[in-house]
Amino acid sequence: MARKVYNIGVEVTMETIGGKWKPIILCNLRHENQRPSELKTLIPSISQKMLNQALKELVHDNIVNRQVYNQVPPKVVYSLSDYGQTLEALLHELCAWGTMHAHTLESQGEEITVLHEE
Incomplete structure (x- = not known):
């Protein structure tokens, strides 16, 4: 197998936990274990195929x-x-930043709601 080469560590991070759904799934698993149906309820816009x-x-x-x-x-x-728990601080910061950014967008006139704030 050929050696993988990355230019910066964040490339490895994004390859492993990046994308649209993985960070959202991980943030939802931080506080409690979840059954697939519970995750689907928490992330209603994800398809069952993508969740699986x-x-x-x-x-x-x-x-x-x-x-x-x-x-x-x-x-x-x-x-x-x-x-996976070694990602706790990173996941917390991503969620907190998203909440803060949502408030910034709201203060700029965007209609935005975050249902579960960090």
């Missing part, structure tokens, strides 16, 4: 744990792994 794909990639990268309970019907719960 992002979760699969995050599990593969050891950022998210997938716990399957042996019951009927099957129960699956996602949580941040110990490794």
Whole structure:
């Protein structure tokens, strides 16, 4: 396999947790474990296919744990792994900055609402 070369560390970060959905999923997993249906409720604009794909990639990268309970019907719960918890400060800052920026946009006349502020 060819060696991957990155020009700056943030490229690795963005390749791993970047994109439209992964940071949102991770921010929603910071405070409590979630079932896929709960994540879908928290992120209504994500398709089921994209949710499943992002979760699969995050599990593969050891950022998210997938716990399957042996019951009927099957129960699956996602949580941040110990490794994923190393992103806590970064995720907190991303969420806080987004909330602050939303208030800035609102003060400039944009109609904007953040339902769950940091």
